[in-house]
Amino acid sequence: MKKALLLLIPALLVTGCNHKQQKEEDYKLNLSIAAPSGAPSVCLYKYLADESKVEIRSPEEASGIAAYMATGAKDIIILPTNAGVQQIAKNNANYKIAACITFGNLFIAATGHDDDGVMNGDDYVVLIQQNNVPDKLFQYCYGDLNLTNTHYLTQASNVKNVVATGKNPEDSNADVDYVLVAEPAFAAGKSQNANATQYASIQEVYKTKSGNKEITQASVFVSNNANVEEVNKFLAALEKDINEFVADPSVIDKYVEGFDQVTFAAKFGVGNAQLLKTLTTNGNRMGVGYKNALENKANIDQFLSMWPVIGVTSEEIYYQ
Numbered sequence: 001m002k003k004a005l006l007l008l009i010p011a012l013l014v015t016g017c018n019h020k021q022q023k024e025e026d027y028k029l030n031l032s033i034a035a036p037s038g039a040p041s042v043c044l045y046k047y048l049a050d051e052s053k054v055e056i057r058s059p060e061e062a063s064g065i066a067a068y069m070a071t072g073a074k075d076i077i078i079l080p081t082n083a084g085v086q087q088i089a090k091n092n093a094n095y096k097i098a099a100c101i102t103f104g105n106l107f108i109a110a111t112g113h114d115d116d117g118v119m120n121g122d123d124y125v126v127l128i129q130q131n132n133v134p135d136k137l138f139q140y141c142y143g144d145l146n147l148t149n150t151h152y153l154t155q156a157s158n159v160k161n162v163v164a165t166g167k168n169p170e171d172s173n174a175d176v177d178y179v180l181v182a183e184p185a186f187a188a189g190k191s192q193n194a195n196a197t198q199y200a201s202i203q204e205v206y207k208t209k210s211g212n213k214e215i216t217q218a219s220v221f222v223s224n225n226a227n228v229e230e231v232n233k234f235l236a237a238l239e240k241d242i243n244e245f246v247a248d249p250s251v252i253d254k255y256v257e258g259f260d261q262v263t264f265a266a267k268f269g270v271g272n273a274q275l276l277k278t279l280t281t282n283g284n285r286m287g288v289g290y291k292n293a294l295e296n297k298a299n300i301d302q303f304l305s306m307w308p309v310i311g312v313t314s315e316e317i318y319y320q
Contacts, residue, residue: 027233027234027237029046029047029053029054029234030227030230031053031075031076031226031227031230031234032053032054032055032073032074032075032076033047033053033054033055033075033076033078034054034056034065034068034073034074034076034078035054035055035056035057035065035078036056036057036058036059036062036065036078036079037056037057037058037059037266037267037268037269038059038105038182038184038268038269038286039101039105039182039183039217039218039286039287039288040078040101040102040218041056041267041268041269042245042252042268042286042288043078043101043102043238043241043242043288043290044056044238044241045241045245045251045255045256046237046241046255048255048256048259048267049255049256049259055074056266056267058157058266058269059129059156059157059269060156060157062079065077065078065079066079066083066084066087069087069088069091069093069094069095069221070087070091070093072093072094072095072223072225074223075222075223075226075227075230075231076220076221076223076226076231076234077095077221077223078101078218078219078220078221079218079219079221080132080133080217080218080219081097081100081216081217081218081219081300081303081304082133082136082303082304082306082307082310084221085097085219085300085304085310085313085317086307086309086310088221088317089310089311089314090309090310094223094224094225095221095222095223095224096221096222096224096317096318096319097219097220097221097222097293097300097313097317097318097319098220098221098222098231098292098293098319099220099235099238099239099290099291099293100216100217100219100220100289100290100291100293100296100299100300101218101219101238101242101288101289101290102218102219102286102287102288102289103214103215103216103217103287103288103289103291104201104202104203104206104214104215104287105182105203105285105286105288106134106137106138106180106181106201106202106203107180107181107182107183107186107198107200107202107285108178108179108180108181108198108199108200108202109178109180109181109186109190109196109198109199110177110178110196110197110198110199111162111163111166111175111176111177111178111179111193111195111196112166112193112195112196112197113166113175113176113177114177114178119142119145119177119178119199120145120147121147121148122147122148122149123177123178124149124151124168124174124175124176124177124178125149125150125151125176125177125178125179126150126152126153126159126162126168126178126179126180127150127151127152127153127180128156128159128180128181129152129156130152133217134182135152135180136307137202137215137306138180138202140206140209140306141202141206141209142205151168151170151174154170155170158170159179159180159181159182159185159189160181160185160188160189160270161189162176162179162181162189163179163181163185163186163188163189163190163192163193163196164188164189164190164191164192164193164196165193166193166195178199180202183278183285183286183287184269184270184274184275184278184285184286185269185270186278186285187270187274187277187278187282188270188271188274191274202215203215203287210302213298213299213302213303215287215299215303216296216299216300216303217287217303219293219300220235220238222235222319231319238290239290242288242290243290245288246279246284246288246289249275249276249279249280250276250280252272253272256272259272293319294315294318294320297313297315297318300313301313
């Protein structure tokens with residue numbers, strides 16, 4: 001009888017493991033989510049087809065996502081880390097920060113117009129999102145250059161065309177020397193301009209200046225009213241999804257095969273083929289990953305120091 005029991009235990013263990021694997025594979029989203037297009041939406045690749053649960057907004061419309069934190073309209077909100085934390089710390093939004101999922105996808109692109117190949121003086125530099133994350137990071141990294149010929153795009157979507165043409169469409173097509181651009185827009189523009197090159201990675205410059213801290217660009221915020229069990233399942237699945245995507249970007253194919261090019265561009269900000277090329281040819285240039293927010297608090301606080309109004313974060317605002 002004892003021998004029979006011993007034989008049965010391994011069988012139960014195997015059955016249990018298979019059941020767990022099956023549950024993970026069959027994870028079904030039961031939460032409402034809002035996120036901006038680009039790197040954050042890439043992390044949600046498995047769920048983008050379900051528009052009843054997942055809302056993606058363009059960069060120009062992304063401010064509306066922060067407004068959801070005031071109303072509690074979504075279970076999960078993905079935002080620039082500073083924007084979400086400020087809603088919690090200053091406006092008492094009923095959310096907590098759970099995980100960081102974007103760690104820097106910004107670059108300086110050189111268009112080939114600058115003769116000496118060094119950004120300085122009165123070089124014509126195009127920036128995006130004045131006083132928001134891209135601009136704050138640029139100023140932190142390059143503010144000591146005291147550049148006198150910088151120009152901000154009013155439409156963030158134009159940045160791809162600046163890389164592609166070397167001209168600023170919002171300033172009578174003036175010649176541009178350098179432009180601050182995020183992936184995957186950089187790769188999309190560069191594919192149309194043989195003279196465009198990478199001048200610098202903002203993430204690498206930031207690390208050098210901050211004592212090897214990393215950018216915590218976008219994070220996942222969880223409603224305090226959301227079902228805890230569902231949230232924990234989602235976060236575990238999200239970490240798994242992101243890790244699989246970083247290891248092999250082609251895993252998204254079967255989840256987005258029904259999208260036409262217009263829909264795909266609206267979800268991700270760039271066409272599928274270019275997106276895959278960006279990550280497989282040049283590594284994880286979109287800077288996606290997954291780190292528990294509380295465990296990453298030191299990096300978050302360093303990043304948020306660019307917004308003095310926020311201050312050092314309290315552990316109370318972290319999802320645990």
